[in-house]
Amino acid sequence: MMTPALLSAALLLLLLPGAPAEDSNQTPINIHVTNSVTSAPKQTYSTYVVYRGILLGAMWRLQDSNVGFSFTYTQDPNYGPFLVSVNGVSGCSADRTYWELLVKRTNETIRPDVGIGCYIPSANETIVLNFNKY
Template structure:
């Protein structure tokens, strides 16, 4: 069993290295706030092929002084996007950052978070500050 675990680790490391060699994918990122009059902000970033959205956000954060974000880790559900450009979600005000993928004018909510979602080449990701309604 120990040998199998070591082999699994080596295989995962090899796959990661192959993905890194295969290059990066460009993505478009938009930040919009439904609750304010702030103009839409658009950015470009990239992610290693097979990499997750968190990597693209970190790359953008390092490259653009006007893009900032924070995440919060939930032990059961993983990483949550907590704030973007200084605006944080608030439980009492029922606000949060919704993460969408836009294609041909159609917006779809991601079914996983930034720590799991793997963007596609030239994908348009939208970070939308909005409110939620309590479930009835």
């Protein structure tokens, strides 16, 4: 049998904030939009993926939240969604421009070997959508 003191302590623990991020099913990420071709100023956004959710889901969420982020993509039959435009700027094969996907972590920046439909961000990563040339 629990004493009243133990019972109140247990109840207090249940009500305390600070549950781990996994429990709230939201993994926070930042999205930076940069341009290596024109050097336009960087735009920064915050959003989240659900547990093990894909980057594309976070991008839809951001677009739907009307914070000035928009994007389009085409569907490749082999590799899935190919990011074509961000905030009205489109890649163009004649100019050899495209949207590159980079991921900034604490000590490194990587270039994932999958696209926006397959990449699963980790907590507090910064996703960089960088307009670039190939």
